[in-house]
Amino acid sequence: MAPTKSSPTRPAPEGFAAFSLRSFIERLEREHPDQVVHVTEPVDPARFEVTAVLKHLELRRKYPLVVFDRPLNLLGQPSLLPIATNIYATRERCAMALGLRPQDAMVGLSLEYARREEQRVAPEIVSEEDAPVKEVVRTGDQVDLRELPIVRHHDMDAGPYIDMTSVMRDPDSGAYNAAFLRNMYKGPRKLGLHMSPRHNWQIVRKHELKDEATPVAIVVSHHPAFYIGSLNVAPFGVDDYALIGAMFERPLRLTPSTTWGEKFMIPADADLVLEGHVLPNVREVEGPFGEFPGTYGPQRVRWVVELTASNQRSDAMYQDVFVGHPDNWMMGSFPKEGSIYNRIKGVVPSVKGVHLPTSAVGRFHCYISIDKRVDGESKQAALIALGACDFVKHVVVVDGDIDPFREEEVLWAIATRVQADEDVDILKNVKGSTLDPSQRDDIMGAKMIIDATRPVRRPFEARIEIPAEAMARVELERLIPREQLGRI
Amino acid sequence: MPRIFWVTCPHCSKRFYCHYEDLRHTKWELRCPYCERQFPQESSPRIEE
Numbered sequence: 001m002a003p004t005k006s007s008p009t010r011p012a013p014e015g016f017a018a019f020s021l022r023s024f025i026e027r028l029e030r031e032h033p034d035q036v037v038h039v040t041e042p043v044d045p046a047r048f049e050v051t052a053v054l055k056h057l058e059l060r061r062k063y064p065l066v067v068f069d070r071p072l073n074l075l076g077q078p079s080l081l082p083i084a085t086n087i088y089a090t091r092e093r094c095a096m097a098l099g100l101r102p103q104d105a106m107v108g109l110s111l112e113y114a115r116r117e118e119q120r121v122a123p124e125i126v127s128e129e130d131a132p133v134k135e136v137v138r139t140g141d142q143v144d145l146r147e148l149p150i151v152r153h154h155d156m157d158a159g160p161y162i163d164m165t166s167v168m169r170d171p172d173s174g175a176y177n178a179a180f181l182r183n184m185y186k187g188p189r190k191l192g193l194h195m196s197p198r199h200n201w202q203i204v205r206k207h208e209l210k211d212e213a214t215p216v217a218i219v220v221s222h223h224p225a226f227y228i229g230s231l232n233v234a235p236f237g238v239d240d241y242a243l244i245g246a247m248f249e250r251p252l253r254l255t256p257s258t259t260w261g262e263k264f265m266i267p268a269d270a271d272l273v274l275e276g277h278v279l280p281n282v283r284e285v286e287g288p289f290g291e292f293p294g295t296y297g298p299q300r301v302r303w304v305v306e307l308t309a310s311n312q313r314s315d316a317m318y319q320d321v322f323v324g325h326p327d328n329w330m331m332g333s334f335p336k337e338g339s340i341y342n343r344i345k346g347v348v349p350s351v352k353g354v355h356l357p358t359s360a361v362g363r364f365h366c367y368i369s370i371d372k373r374v375d376g377e378s379k380q381a382a383l384i385a386l387g388a389c390d391f392v393k394h395v396v397v398v399d400g401d402i403d404p405f406r407e408e409e410v411l412w413a414i415a416t417r418v419q420a421d422e423d424v425d426i427l428k429n430v431k432g433s434t435l436d437p438s439q440r441d442d443i444m445g446a447k448m449i450i451d452a453t454r455p456v457r458r459p460f461e462a463r464i465e466i467p468a469e470a471m472a473r474v475e476l477e478r479l480i481p482r483e484q485l486g487r488i
Numbered sequence: 489m490p491r492i493f494w495v496t497c498p499h500c501s502k503r504f505y506c507h508y509e510d511l512r513h514t515k516w517e518l519r520c521p522y523c524e525r526q527f528p529q530e531s532s533p534r535i536e537e
Contacts, residue, residue, distance in 0.1 A: 285519050288504055298490070298492045299511065300507040434490060
């Protein structure tokens with residue numbers, strides 16, 4: 001299959017190499033070699049062998065970025081593209097993807113995300129000759145998804161799925177919207193697309209009302225900051241390319257698409273971008289698919305995408321998210337934490353931290369710590385969190401002496417500072433998540449607030465502490481031999 | 489979570505589930521994720537709803 005257009009590998013301008021997936025992984029291997037493992041033996045992603053490796057690692061509580069150097073494609077042949085996956089499975093790697101230090105991975109990461117989310121950096125347009133993603137271009141029947149190492153993730157999945165970001169363009173405002181959407185392999189140029197009623201759904205609906213196809217660019221592989229940026233919770237109409245630029249802290253480089261030219265721009269530094277149309281008013285069965293809560297979304301009647309072109313680097317990698325596992329949960333958490341923090345801060349200025357733990361799939365539980373000054377502030381903070389993010393089901397508010405990123409401390413606060421008849425509130429019929437398996441209504445569910453803070457207006461028993469002076473005076477390494485410390 | 493129904497594939501006898509409003513009592517053929525064959529829901533030996 002010869003590409004219709006191929007330019008010699010042209011290195012991106014100085015500095016931009018740092019914004020490719022390959023350069024991110026190479027830098028990680030250089031500076032944090034413990035973060036990356038390579039699987040050098042052949043594996044078959046369509047027969048669950050990629051996700052089986054990731055699950056084995058998870059069972060050992062190991063969450064490295066994994067590169068599969070020799071995966072098979074859907075034809076059962078060696079793929080030209082290696083797979084990079086589990087990229088987002090630790091907060092430290094997410095922090096590094098945004099240029100932060102690993103030690104800034106807790107509240108620092110969520111606050112930095114929130115700060116950047118407020119910014120907009122206009123994209124920069126580059127010619128197709130200067131766009132690495134245009135090194136290999138295929139059109140029409142030359143596009144063949146079977147040449148890709150598409151991953152089948154879980155037992156009941158309806159097939160291999162591409163589970164990265166789809167970009168669409170609002171026909172009214174012209175704003176681009178990027179969102180993680182699942183795409184089921186259905187044929188060499190055909191995908192089954194699932195959408196929830198959010199921004200891309202609105203864009204497709206606008207086109208369908210005019211019986212028009214909706215252009216879509218599936219950005220299968222790019223620097224992790226691209227995907228982290230696409231997880232923003234900005235309102236409909238905000239241009240996600242400008243917001244993703246804010247995550248990079250420099251303009252996102254765009255280039256004309258192969259199918260629509262300058263009418264629809266695609267990321268110039270991506271590894272792999274597929275172009276196609278969501279066919280108007282065409283539906284087929286799609287799913288089941290293992291989703292973020294760790295349960296399968298059911299088989300449904302959903303949209304169909306017909307591919308028109310593919311664009312890729314000559315040394316492209318194929319990217320995948322291990323959906324329903326820490327890779328998926330971590331990336332869903334911190335972009336929301338920062339937004340929730342900022343909203344609470346405006347009303348409860350003593351908020352110290354917000355955490356959406358992976359134990360609750362990075363979305364359903366929200367731990368908030370505040371230095372409570374008056375009774376009632378804790379419930380106020382909880383209500384703001386519930387209003388800010390419809391994924392959040394259960395909010396636990398703790399005092400400032402509890403670190404919301406240490407779950408055992410949060411549970412200790414619930415154990416010692418909560419009386420259920422006084423400190424737990426239930427709200428019925430509130431918008432929730434259609435993928436929450438416990439929800440009995442399609443749209444609405446119940447929310448719970450647990451106030452695990454101490455009362456302000458009556459005496460309360462103190463937490464046991466070792467004097468800070470003693471903790472500083474006693475050095476463990478001086479008192480216990482290093483080899484014993486390393487052994488325990 | 490929307491209402492679902494479990495269906496048994498008439499070809500391979502494995503079970504999977506579908507969205508009730510989208511698919512139950514419709515003419516859509518269901519597609520078994522295990523054997524990848526399509527079948528009308530009336531041909532399923534067991535539907536749990």
